[in-house]
Amino acid sequence: MTAEYAVQGNVAVITLNNPPVNGLGLTTRVALTDALARALADGAVKAIVLTGAGKAFSGGADITEFGSPKAFQEPNLLSVILAFEAATKPVIAAVHSVCMGGGLELALGCHFRIAAPGCNVALPEVKLGLLPGAGGTQRLPRALGVEPALNMIVSGEPVKSELLFSLPGQKLFDKLATSPDTLLAEALALAQDVADVRPLPLVRQLPCIHPQGDAYFQFARNMVGGMAKHFSAPLKCVDAVEAATKRQFDDGLRFERDTFVNLMWTPESRALRHIFMAERAASKIPDVPADTAQRAIKSVAIIGAGTMGSGIAMNFLNAGVPVKMLESRQDALDRGVATIRKNFEAQVKKGKLKQDKYEQRMALLSTTLSYDDLKDADLAIEAVFEDLGVKQAVFKELDRVMKPGAILASNTSTLDINQIAAFTQRPQDVLGLHFFSPAHVMKLLEVVRGEQTAKDVLATVMALAKKIRKTAVMSGVCDGFIGNRMIDPYGRQAGFLLDEGCTPAQVDKAMETFGFAMGPFRMSDLAGNDIGWAVRKRRYLEAPDLKYSKTADLLCEQGRFGQKTSAGWYDYVPGKRDAVPSLEVVNMIEDHRASLDITPRKISDEEIVQRLVFALINEGARILEEGFAARAGDIDMVYLLGYGFPLWRGGPMNYANEVGLFNVVQAMQRFAQNPLDDAAFWQPAPLLAELAAEGKTFS
Ligand code: NAD
Numbered sequence: 010m011t012a013e014y015a016v017q018g019n020v021a022v023i024t025l026n027n028p029p030v031n032g033l034g035l036t037t038r039v040a041l042t043d044a045l046a047r048a049l050a051d052g053a054v055k056a057i058v059l060t061g062a063g064k065a066f067s068g069g070a071d072i073t074e075f076g077s078p079k080a081f082q083e084p085n086l087l088s089v090i091l092a093f094e095a096a097t098k099p100v101i102a103a104v105h106s107v108c109m110g111g112g113l114e115l116a117l118g119c120h121f122r123i124a125a126p127g128c129n130v131a132l133p134e135v136k137l138g139l140l141p142g143a144g145g146t147q148r149l150p151r152a153l154g155v156e157p158a159l160n161m162i163v164s165g166e167p168v169k170s171e172l173l174f175s176l177p178g179q180k181l182f183d184k185l186a187t188s189p190d191t192l193l194a195e196a197l198a199l200a201q202d203v204a205d206v207r208p209l210p211l212v213r214q215l216p217c218i219h220p221q222g223d224a225y226f227q228f229a230r231n232m233v234g235g236m237a238k239h240f241s242a243p244l245k246c247v248d249a250v251e252a253a254t255k256r257q258f259d260d261g262l263r264f265e266r267d268t269f270v271n272l273m274w275t276p277e278s279r280a281l282r283h284i285f286m287a288e289r290a291a292s293k294i295p296d297v298p299a300d301t302a303q304r305a306i307k308s309v310a311i312i313g314a315g316t317m318g319s320g321i322a323m324n325f326l327n328a329g330v331p332v333k334m335l336e337s338r339q340d341a342l343d344r345g346v347a348t349i350r351k352n353f354e355a356q357v358k359k360g361k362l363k364q365d366k367y368e369q370r371m372a373l374l375s376t377t378l379s380y381d382d383l384k385d386a387d388l389a390i391e392a393v394f395e396d397l398g399v400k401q402a403v404f405k406e407l408d409r410v411m412k413p414g415a416i417l418a419s420n421t422s423t424l425d426i427n428q429i430a431a432f433t434q435r436p437q438d439v440l441g442l443h444f445f446s447p448a449h450v451m452k453l454l455e456v457v458r459g460e461q462t463a464k465d466v467l468a469t470v471m472a473l474a475k476k477i478r479k480t481a482v483m484s485g486v487c488d489g490f491i492g493n494r495m496i497d498p499y500g501r502q503a504g505f506l507l508d509e510g511c512t513p514a515q516v517d518k519a520m521e522t523f524g525f526a527m528g529p530f531r532m533s534d535l536a537g538n539d540i541g542w543a544v545r546k547r548r549y550l551e552a553p554d555l556k557y558s559k560t561a562d563l564l565c566e567q568g569r570f571g572q573k574t575s576a577g578w579y580d581y582v583p584g585k586r587d588a589v590p591s592l593e594v595v596n597m598i599e600d601h602r603a604s605l606d607i608t609p610r611k612i613s614d615e616e617i618v619q620r621l622v623f624a625l626i627n628e629g630a631r632i633l634e635e636g637f638a639a640r641a642g643d644i645d646m647v648y649l650l651g652y653g654f655p656l657w658r659g660g661p662m663n664y665a666n667e668v669g670l671f672n673v674v675q676a677m678q679r680f681a682q683n684p685l686d687d688a689a690f691w692q693p694a695p696l697l698a699e700l701a702a703e704g705k706t707f708s
Contacts (some may be wrong), residue, residue: 012040012430017327021202024260025061030068033111038084042092056200060103070108075282086111086143090118099203103196104128105189120209123196124170124182125189131167138242138278142269146249147261147680151215152181162246163233186342196374214256226251239657240277272407276667278624287642291482292471295639310386312403313393314345317420320448321390324477326370333375342376380406390442392420401432418442426459438460445651453488453650454479482646485637492647498624503529504558507598509685510609513578514590519614524655530578531588534571556687560598619676625661630694662707670701
């Protein structure tokens with residue numbers, strides 16, 4: 010059932026019923042037009058109310074139809090809206106909860122609209138690199154006024170129905186219902202009032218003018234163009250709304266349609282749609298059914314109140330979950346609490362957090378020096394020093410005190426979760442929860458599944474991640490998990506580039522121009538060069554055949570650990586984050602190059618970007634084929650949310666698809682010929698080679 014039909018007195022009520030948000034997929038569209046035809050054919054029906062069952066009027070297009078011909082199959086959304094607009098009996102849209110995208114466009118095609126208060130109204134298509142393609146850019150400016158409509162279309166942000174209803178001169182809503190509960194009754198009453206109104210009012214017939222016309226649209230273009238550098242959709246939204254003010258309605262509709270279809274084919278829109286789907290898919294674990302029972306997480310213990318522990322605590326406090334922090338020393342506890350206070354106070358100062366909410370959050374925080382105080386917690390997250398011996402001591406204590414069924418998690422970045430699980434008598438309850446720094450800001454959470462981690466533990470933390478507003482991606486246990494494992498070859502290539510002739514600033518600039526938030530050297534300075542150093546020292550022992558540039562070690566031998574020592578690949582003024590190119594470092598690189606008898610060559614930005622990004626892609630392909638990531642989209646989410654990969658490129662694996670896997674492999678074969686590079690490094694992962702040969706993609 011996707012649309013229900015009922016008659017109440019002389020009014021037909023059509024109720025969208027396609028959970029969860031009454032998406033307007035093909036079967037729903039067919040059901041809608043059938044119901045409309047039935048109402049029009051019934052002589053006893055004088056008016057029609059269109060509403061939605063459950064949690065929405067309609068959230069818009071059916072996302073599962075994206076990119077498939079079904080989205081265009083008749084009756085497509087435009088045709089459905091035209092049918093409702095052309096109805097010979099008044100149609101009243103009764104909207105509540107969520108009225109977005111195609112749902113709002115459908116409501117705009119109805120003759121009258123009544124909204125429940127609190128309804129979120131939006132045209133969010135721009136967030137997928139598109140514009141509303143079923144009349145939204147032509148009808149909303151007519152109904153709401155050009156400026157508020159343009160703001161909604163360009164931002165994609167939801168606006169509450171009561172706010173829209175209060176705008177002077179608006180014709181979007183004829184009535185605001187008293188409450189969501191009375192919406193239907195009030196819609197039926199409105200239907201009686203308007204049953205005999207003729208001609209039926211149509212949004213398309215409303216005037217659409219802006220008094221400052223050209224000047225306003227010029228201003229809008231400047232604003233929007235400045236903000237949306239890598240995306241064409243926002244400016245196209247301005248074009249379409251301007252068309253609404255300058256063209257006949259049907260001509261404007263055609264312009265909107267053509268623009269919509271063109272945007273569909275842009276790489277940015279493909280990337281944004283990929284991300285939208287990948288984010289939803291990431292929360293699903295193939296062998297953990299959606300109905301797996303979850304454990305209740307009512308309180309959390311955090312062990313270690315340092316950089317990560319205090320940030321992790323804030324996530325739970327924000328979500329209303331009580332947190333108890335444990336440290337080995339009182340001064341460390343005090344420092345952790347002070348960090349949390351300072352971060353919350355900064356949010357209060359910026360007006361992002363109300364004082365009373367801040368106090369409520371702090372009231373949920375308690376501290377202890379004794380493991381026995383943790384015994385009632387449902388989840389413990391360990392964030393102590395990155396040292397297996399220290400972790401062992403912590404997990405033995407946790408195993409001793411925690412109640413049966415409690416989940417024991419480690420925030421380790423590099424250690425083996427299976428080994429940590431083996432420190433306890435309950436490896437089924439142990440997993441990795443790898444937060445990223447700053448943990449109260451970064452959206453990514455790598456959930457590391459140990460060999461014995463129970464399915465209900467995984468189901469629980471995937472749901473918990475949503476509660477604390479993280480995007481969780483599951484990784485198997487491998488060196489560095491998904492994100493840091495891929496950083497290793499990326500860093501190795503960055504090192505080779507220095508040996509061959511680049512400066513750190515040149516490499517960073519090329520990567521930042523490509524779109525990374527930070528190039529590899531600035532990123533390493535931020536994270537601490539000593540962290541990578543420790544990893545390399547271990548890898549020199551474990552994998553002596555791997556080739557690394559020595560420059561990063563030379564840097565660390567000088568104590569240049571990055572921002573925290575005011576010196577790394579760059580120089581830093583204490584307390585500031587601006588990276589100042591360092592002559593000392595450039596000299597060090599040149600001396601090292603000379604010691605290797607290398608004559609530097611000029612390396613193009615294109616080569617820099619390809620070598621670094623293709624290094625990520627190849628390692629991503631290995632992770633995928635070895636089963637440490639469930640999908641290519643999961644790897645993309647890790648890089649987009651944790652490593653500053655440019656959004657409009659959709660993550661490394663999506664970018665590989667865009668470049669073409671064949672082309673990626675060809676370039677890798679070229680790089681393998683470079684005697685200063687490492688031919689073994691550029692051996693394509695079997696999965697990549699196979700997909701490239703078959704002309705396939707990672708999706
Ligand atoms: P940190 O040095 O800032 O904090 C560690 C805290 O643990 C200190 O406050 C210390 O007093 C406390 N501690 C040490 N031994 C303890 C014990 N036996 N019992 C109780 N408390 C103890 O370190 P951090 O940067 O917060 O890192 C913590 C963990 O998170 C590490 O495993 C690290 O690899 C991981 N991690 C760090 C980052 C990052 O960017 N800093 C990112 C992801 C994961």
